[in-house]
Amino acid sequence: MKKFIATMIVSVGLLSGTNAWAEKATKESIWRSDYLLMVEQGLHALKSQRYDSAKEKLTEVAKLGNKQAQYYLAQMYLQGWGAEPDYEEGWLWLSVAMEQKTTEWNRSYKQIKGALPPEFITAMQPFVDEHIALYGAKTQDLRCEKRAAIGSHIKMVVCEKRYY
Secondary structure, X not given: OXXXXXXXXXHHHHHHHHHHHHOOEOOOOOXXXXXXXXXXXXXXXXXOOOHHHHHHHHXXXXXXXOHHHHHHHHHHHHHOXXXXXXXXXXXXXXXXXXXXXOHHHHHHHHHHHHHOOHHHHHHHHHHHHHHHHHHOOOXXXXXXXXXXXXXXXXXXXXXXXOOO
C-alpha cells in the first residue's frame, strides 16, 4: 500500500511538472500566456475607453513587437483617443504595425497616408526606419507568414511572436 501511494505521489508530481514545462516563453523570458494576457488587457481597456490604462498596456506589448497592439496604439494617437492627436507617434506605430498586412489595416493605412502631406511622410521616414529597427518583426523575434483565413482565398501576412 505504501509503495502504491509513493508511486501515485511521484506520478502526480511528474504530471503536474510536465504542465509547467509545457508552456513556452518568448526570448525575453515572458510566458506565452502572460504575453497574450497583456494584449488582451490592453484591448479590453481600449474597448472600455479606459485610455490611460490602454495606452500603458498597449505600449508595453507594442514594444515587444505585437502587431495588433501597435495598430491600435497608432489608432489611439491618430484619432486622439484619450488625448490630443499625435500624428507623428501615430504614424510611427502604424508604419511598424504594417509589417502585418490585413485588408482592414491596408485600407486604414492608405486613407491615413492620403490625408497626410507628402512632406510629412518624407520627413518621418528616418524615424519610421528607426522605429522598425527597434520594434519590428525581425528585432522582436516574430514570425511573419502569408496565410488565408478559414473559408477564404484572400491571403494576408500574419506576424506572431516566437516561443521557445
